[in-house]
Amino acid sequence: MSVKTIAGVAVNISEEGYLEDMSQWNEEIANEIAKEIGIELTPKHFEVLNYLRDKTAAKESLTIRGVGKSGIVTIKELYGLFPKGPLKFSSKIAGIPKPTSCI
Amino acid sequence: MSTEKKPLEKVCLICAKGSLEDVYASLVMANGAVMEGIETKVFFTFFGLDGITKKAMNHLHTATTGNPAMRMPGGLPFPTMLGGLPGVESAVSGMMRKQMEALDMPPVDEFLEMITAGGGEIFACKLAVDMFKLKKEDLSDEVSEIITIGEFYEMCDGDRTQIIFT
Numbered sequence: 428m429s430v431k432t433i434a435g436v437a438v439n440i441s442e443e444g445y446l447e448d449m450s451q452w453n454e455e456i457a458n459e460i461a462k463e464i465g466i467e468l469t470p471k472h473f474e475v476l477n478y479l480r481d482k483t484a485a486k487e488s489l490t491i492r493g494v495g496k497s498g499i500v501t502i503k504e505l506y507g508l509f510p511k512g513p514l515k516f517s518s519k520i521a522g523i524p525k526p527t528s529c530i
Numbered sequence: 531m532s533t534e535k536k537p538l539e540k541v542c543l544i545c546a547k548g549s550l551e552d553v554y555a556s557l558v559m560a561n562g563a564v565m566e567g568i569e570t571k572v573f574f575t576f577f578g579l580d581g582i583t584k585k586a587m588n589h590l591h592t593a594t595t596g597n598p599a600m601r602m603p604g605g606l607p608f609p610t611m612l613g614g615l616p617g618v619e620s621a622v623s624g625m626m627r628k629q630m631e632a633l634d635m636p637p638v639d640e641f642l643e644m645i646t647a648g649g650g651e652i653f654a655c656k657l658a659v660d661m662f663k664l665k666k667e668d669l670s671d672e673v674s675e676i677i678t679i680g681e682f683y684e685m686c687d688g689d690r691t692q693i694i695f696t
Contacts, residue, residue, distance in 0.1 A: 490634045491565060492644065503647040511567025513648065529562055530634055530644075 434459045445518065445525045449480060452522030461520045464512075468520070472508055474499050476521040483523040489514060490530045539690035540569040542682070546695065548577035550590040550623055554630070555696045556581070557641045564648035572645070573682045574673075575655035579662060582654060582670045587638040591623040642672040653677050 428447055431440050434455035439447040444460075446452055457476060461468045468476075478497055482489055491513050495502035502513070509516040514526045541563040545556035556572060563570040580586040594600055594613030600622075602608050612618060627637070636644065642652060654669055654676045666676060686693055 488634075492634050492636055492640075495644070501647070502644050506648045512565070514565060528634075529558055530636075 443525060446522040449522045457520050464516050475508060475517055479517055479521040479523060488528055489526050490528045492530055536690060538568050538692060540688050542686040542693045543572045544695045545574050545578035545581055546576045548580035550592040550626060552696055553581035553590055560650055561645050564645055564650040570650035571685055573653045573655060575658045579658050581638060582652060582673050583668055584670060591619050592626055594619045594622050642670050646672045653682060
């Protein structure tokens with residue numbers, strides 16, 4: 428674990444760059460992490476991010492199948508929003524731990 | 531010694547067996563690769579074709595005879611004699627599918643859609659399709675083409691490519 432300043436806030440991050448404490452997250456942090464990955468966030472992105480944060484806060488496990496059934500985006504759209512990392516990149520930007528799901 | 535990381539760029543999977551666990555092994559690995567942003571191609575051949583045949587794909591079975599890892603609910607060994615009784619394999623396979631569903635593992639048709647939604651590609655082996663007298667329309671709509679093994683190998687180029695046979 429180390430401390431990194433993202434968007435002017437000192438946050439605890441894991442070795443792979445995931446926020447250790449999801450309560451330290453805010454939208455500016457999301458924008459900055461997204462920029463590092465190469466994603467420009469839109470309101471649709473934030474809908475997905477908030478969904479992931481809600482599920483994580485409720486201690487539910489995340490799968491892309493679950494996101495696809497959420498009614499927010501289809502799996503194809505999820506890949507469109509977060510290319511090459513539908514769950515990994517979205518989790519990183521959402522300030523939640525690295526996903527542990529295989530699906 | 532160089533410590534530069536060389537992440538996988540392409541995964542090519544060959545699914546040649548049609549039991550529930552064999553097909554799912556291929557699907558989980560394929561979907562996992564797509565989710566990691568790895569270019570993914572899956573080639574279904576021989577009995578593995580059941581995994582992409584409309585009529586069969588959502589009713590795959592696991593073998594209840596000749597499968598020493600098979601257990602009763604609770605963990606006791608599963609008697610081989612019992613596994614041979616009519617209907618047992620169906621019931622056990624149904625139970626297994628239900629348990630998989632509880633872990634958010636989708637049915638085969640939906641799993642194939644998830645793979646192609648992320649850009650993965652599904653192929654059927656021409657030789658096996660001919661052998662089982664199947665037509666393109668018998669196969670899942672997610673199958674992009676019926677190809678020869680030679681054509682599949684051509685797609686498997688690149689020095690960060692792995693071919694996985696399940």
